[in-house]
Amino acid sequence: xxxTIPLVSLAGIAVSQAAVFSSGELDxxxxxxxxxxxxxxxxxxxxxxxxxxxDVEFEASELQVLAGANLKVLAATNLPAAGVNTGDDLWIxxxxxxxxVPYVALASEELTAGDWSSAITFTLxxxxxxxxxxxxxxxxxxxxxxxTFFFSSTNPGGTDDNNQFVSNFSHDHVNWGFNExxxxxxxxxATGMHNTLxxxxxxxxxxxxVIPEPSSTLxxxxxxxxxxxxxxxx
Amino acid sequence: MKPTVPALFFCVFCAPLGAxxxxxxxxxxxxxxxxxxxxxxxxxxxxxSYDLDGxxxxxxxxxxxxxxxxxxxxxxxxxxxxxxxxxxxxQANEPLWILSQNNIPGQLFLGWRAxxxxxxxxxxxxxxxxxxxxxxxxSELLEVAGxxxxxxxxxxxxxxxxxxxxxxxxxxxxxxxxxxxLNPIPAGSHSHYNWGFTKPxxxxxxxxxxxxxxxxxxxxxxxxxxxxxxxxxxDGFIRTAGRWRLGDGRENLPAASIYDQVNQVDYxxxxxxxxxxxxxxxxxxxxxxxxxxxxxGLAGIDQINFISEEPITIELIAQSGPGNVTVSGEQGxxxxxxxxxxxxxxxLQARQGQSSAPPFTLTFLSNLEANxxxxxxxxxxxxxxxxxxxxxxxxxSDQDSDCLSNALxxxxxxxxxxxxxxxxxxxxxxxxxxxxxxxxxxxxxYKDDFASxxxxxxxAFSPDLSTPWKPWSRLFSEGAADGxxxxxxxxxxxxxxxxxxxxxxxxxxxxxGFFRFxxxxxx
Numbered sequence: 001x002x003x004t005i006p007l008v009s010l011a012g013i014a015v016s017q018a019a020v021f022s023s024g025e026l027d028x029x030x031x032x033x034x035x036x037x038x039x040x041x042x043x044x045x046x047x048x049x050x051x052x053x054x055d056v057e058f059e060a061s062e063l064q065v066l067a068g069a070n071l072k073v074l075a076a077t078n079l080p081a082a083g084v085n086t087g088d089d090l091w092i093x094x095x096x097x098x099x100x101v102p103y104v105a106l107a108s109e110e111l112t113a114g115d116w117s118s119a120i121t122f123t124l125x126x127x128x129x130x131x132x133x134x135x136x137x138x139x140x141x142x143x144x145x146x147x148t149f150f151f152s153s154t155n156p157g158g159t160d161d162n163n164q165f166v167s168n169f170s171h172d173h174v175n176w177g178f179n180e181x182x183x184x185x186x187x188x189x190a191t192g193m194h195n196t197l198x199x200x201x202x203x204x205x206x207x208x209x210v211i212p213e214p215s216s217t218l219x220x221x222x223x224x225x226x227x228x229x230x231x232x233x234x
Numbered sequence: 235m236k237p238t239v240p241a242l243f244f245c246v247f248c249a250p251l252g253a254x255x256x257x258x259x260x261x262x263x264x265x266x267x268x269x270x271x272x273x274x275x276x277x278x279x280x281x282x283s284y285d286l287d288g289x290x291x292x293x294x295x296x297x298x299x300x301x302x303x304x305x306x307x308x309x310x311x312x313x314x315x316x317x318x319x320x321x322x323x324x325q326a327n328e329p330l331w332i333l334s335q336n337n338i339p340g341q342l343f344l345g346w347r348a349x350x351x352x353x354x355x356x357x358x359x360x361x362x363x364x365x366x367x368x369x370x371x372x373s374e375l376l377e378v379a380g381x382x383x384x385x386x387x388x389x390x391x392x393x394x395x396x397x398x399x400x401x402x403x404x405x406x407x408x409x410x411x412x413x414x415x416l417n418p419i420p421a422g423s424h425s426h427y428n429w430g431f432t433k434p435x436x437x438x439x440x441x442x443x444x445x446x447x448x449x450x451x452x453x454x455x456x457x458x459x460x461x462x463x464x465x466x467x468x469d470g471f472i473r474t475a476g477r478w479r480l481g482d483g484r485e486n487l488p489a490a491s492i493y494d495q496v497n498q499v500d501y502x503x504x505x506x507x508x509x510x511x512x513x514x515x516x517x518x519x520x521x522x523x524x525x526x527x528x529x530x531g532l533a534g535i536d537q538i539n540f541i542s543e544e545p546i547t548i549e550l551i552a553q554s555g556p557g558n559v560t561v562s563g564e565q566g567x568x569x570x571x572x573x574x575x576x577x578x579x580x581x582l583q584a585r586q587g588q589s590s591a592p593p594f595t596l597t598f599l600s601n602l603e604a605n606x607x608x609x610x611x612x613x614x615x616x617x618x619x620x621x622x623x624x625x626x627x628x629x630x631s632d633q634d635s636d637c638l639s640n641a642l643x644x645x646x647x648x649x650x651x652x653x654x655x656x657x658x659x660x661x662x663x664x665x666x667x668x669x670x671x672x673x674x675x676x677x678x679x680y681k682d683d684f685a686s687x688x689x690x691x692x693x694a695f696s697p698d699l700s701t702p703w704k705p706w707s708r709l710f711s712e713g714a715a716d717g718x719x720x721x722x723x724x725x726x727x728x729x730x731x732x733x734x735x736x737x738x739x740x741x742x743x744x745x746x747g748f749f750r751f752x753x754x755x756x757x
Contacts, residue, residue: 025424045424073397079397090397092397096393097423097424103425109260140336141335141395142394143392144316144320144400145320146398147398170343171260173426175396
């Protein structure tokens with residue numbers, strides 16, 4: 001369901017989405033409905049529009065993920081895949097859960113593995129950054145802190161030149177990186193080979209708002225936005 | 235043609251499994267709390283949980299296992315050696331075993347989930363409690379014990395995010411103190427951590443979960459202690475020198491075991507590779523009348539009842555391998571020398587007077603490592619049987635026409651299979667263990683690491699040969715949904731990459747069934 005909503009200003013960033021996810025656990029995951037693959041946003045437990053929200057699904061394009069100013073770090077080294085050099089700003093939605101910030105995963109666990117002859121592959125599509133020149137990236141860290149980059153919008157010379165992440169009917173928390181504040185739109189496609197339905201895919205545009213500095217008006221702004229969601233079918 | 239073995243299952247008295255070994259898949263250490271006004275501390279419940287549909291995204295299908303009955307195994311592939319270990323944990327160029335915060339195929343992906351309802355607990359911020367509509371608890375590390383610790387091993391749990399920043403929540407390296415705490419653990423939260431260990435062995439990790447109830451639930455402090463049991467594998471091989479001890483072989487227990495003096499591990503004799511560096515291996519024997527192997531022993535081995543004073547002799551019963559073998563005594567020890575590189579099986583029997591122990595077979599790798607390839611295996615058996623080079627090069631073919639492919643004989647090597655000898659009778663068959671119909675077999679994770687090895691060992695079941703073969707899941711949670719799953723069946727309290735496993739027959743099994751092992755190409 002598409003929504004028409006007013007623009008709301010958050011710390012100088014125009015927010016044009018229906019619902020803002022600001023903290024807690026969120027999965028961008030695929031489901032199979034009516035023989036079609038769908039990419040959705042599942043709020044496992046978190047805060048949407050300032051209200052605690054548990055086990056609610058949104059269309060992936062209807063949810064805006066907020067990366068607060070407290071998630072800004074200074075790059076400790078040159079990371080071309082993240083579009084930063086030492087000392088540059090980078091906002092990171094972390095792969096480890098921390099209080100008060102989004103904890104965002106890619107998931108395919110709701111599919112039945114035996115129904116598929118391939119794993120599910122998430123592929124990064126076009127990325128619209130605030131300046132037009134920003135870099136969106138996604139990676140995981142191993143136990144020693146070493147990063148493995150899967151997505152990079154401007155330098156896909158990381159581990160996977162194809163900007164792909166393979167999800168083996170699982171649930172994977174990752175780091176999401178943005179090298180400038182503002183509103184970002186990220187096209188993501190999920191594909192897989194179903195045993196009887198053949199090749200299936202779903203593409204959605206994810207949106208993220210990166211906040212440049214702390215704002216006391218944030219929650220007030222959030223409260224103006226109506227929550228529109230569909231409950232999970234049990 | 236796949237080998238098919240009829241299996242008579244008399245499952246009227248099948249009992250549920252009492253213990254579970256988890257080695258791969260997504261599981262959660264789960265903390266629940268239900269308010270109980272009369273006895274607030276009794277409100278806790280903890281478990282190792284999994285989800286029947288593989289998704290923890292909703293509350294449906296979650297199965298809780300009593301955590302005291304679960305062993306959390308670090309697959310051999312979790313082992314790494316690095317010059318730059320995490321600061322304060324492990325040592326440079328020494329092995330570490332890490333159950334990763336990332337979901338890595340073939341490994342255990344263990345999360346931490348607090349699913350108690352919001353509003354029960356006060357919020358705990360740095361030890362200060364305030365009433366809260368959400369609430370949180372904390373978990374304090376109390377103790378780490380077990381054979382891994384006795385060997386000098388340490389345990390830690392940490393996260394790595396962002397630019398690789400490592401945040402340790404627990405680390406026993408510098409002792410256990412008030413800094414070893416995970417706080418807060420918010421209601422409804424879920425997270426994945428790195429669980430690290432620095433030595434092989436067992437680790438019983440004891441936590442204290444604690445929180446303060448909101449005033450409407452009484453406002454008391456409540457706590458509960460819980461232990462998680464981790465097992466880190468040993469090598470599964472002994473290099474250059476070992477020590478054996480003899481058993482009586484009763485009740486399917488081994489007739490001998492091999493003791494690794496360096497690591498103080500007792501291996502079942504069919505689960506250890508003896509690596510003969512420079513084609514030599516020395517073995518000495520523990521005096522059966524002076525049992526002094528210490529705490530790390532292979533459970534259930536009874537010493538054969540030899541009469542003291544009389545000498546014990548070891549008799550060579552059979553041998554196979556690509557070269558000559560010389561066995562000689564040397565200062566109370568037995569020296570094995572091999573005439574060529576390759577795989578050797580040597581069957582021996584101990585005698586003392588009129589008493590004799592059951593024969594047992596030692597497996598030597600002369601100038602081969604335990605992770606030898608299919609090609610090295612094929613080369614060794616080609617030379618053993620004077621076959622032309624390349625005869626066994628096709629894993630899918632069946633050189634000895636015993637209905638077992640070369641690949642299957644490679645994967646099930648530890649059962650004694652020889653690709654040039656018809657030996658289908660060695661195929662493991664069903665048996666009852668504690669009233670449960672099971673098929674015990676030996677899985678070599680050097681040959682199939684559950685993830686990236688070229689060949690995969692799988693098992694399948696059919697009740698009547700006309701019903702399509704149903705795969706036996708290696709993943710406990712997948713299989714549990716349908717009842718067919720693989721579990722651990724180790725004899726001792728230690729594990730290695732050469733694992734003793736069991737295929738578990740579903741509770742509602744038929745009285746007659748068929749199973750088969752299959753080899754698959756992973757690429």
